[in-house]
Amino acid sequence: MKSKMFKSDEKGYALMEAMLSILILSIGLMAVLKIFLYTAQIVKHEIYFQEPARYLAESLLKRYQLGLLKSDRSAPDNEQPFSWIISKSPWPNSSGLEKVSVTVQWRENEKNGAIVVTTLFPVKNRKALNNLSLSTGGKR
Numbered sequence: 001m002k003s004k005m006f007k008s009d010e011k012g013y014a015l016m017e018a019m020l021s022i023l024i025l026s027i028g029l030m031a032v033l034k035i036f037l038y039t040a041q042i043v044k045h046e047i048y049f050q051e052p053a054r055y056l057a058e059s060l061l062k063r064y065q066l067g068l069l070k071s072d073r074s075a076p077d078n079e080q081p082f083s084w085i086i087s088k089s090p091w092p093n094s095s096g097l098e099k100v101s102v103t104v105q106w107r108e109n110e111k112n113g114a115i116v117v118t119t120l121f122p123v124k125n126r127k128a129l130n131n132l133s134l135s136t137g138g139k140r
Helices: 013-065 123-135
Strands: 082-090 097-108 111-122
Touching: 013 082, 013 097, 013 111
Parallel strands: none
Antiparallel strands: 082 097, 097 111
């Protein structure tokens, strides 16, 4: 006795079910691919703008700490991708510290971006560095 898996009117449904499953799976994979591409754009943005901006901000903080900056902001220049501003304020409840923030800004595809790096510096050391620079004629 032979058993049949399908009745005569159900022939071809297994093929249709398999094709429908493949279609649903491919739509899901396309959604995952779209998320992957979006994530890659975010990483590209970080590599090309945020990392150099962070490096510039840290470099400016070091130069500020050493008293090597002549200005507290970048000169307006349309050729440079970044502009920066340094802001200083006394640290609350402490006469020996000042809060120094460097804001680095850029423009990409009609959108503005910015990163802020903030740290605390001892006021006494900054004054001592300035005095050292004046007493040695700016040479170290």
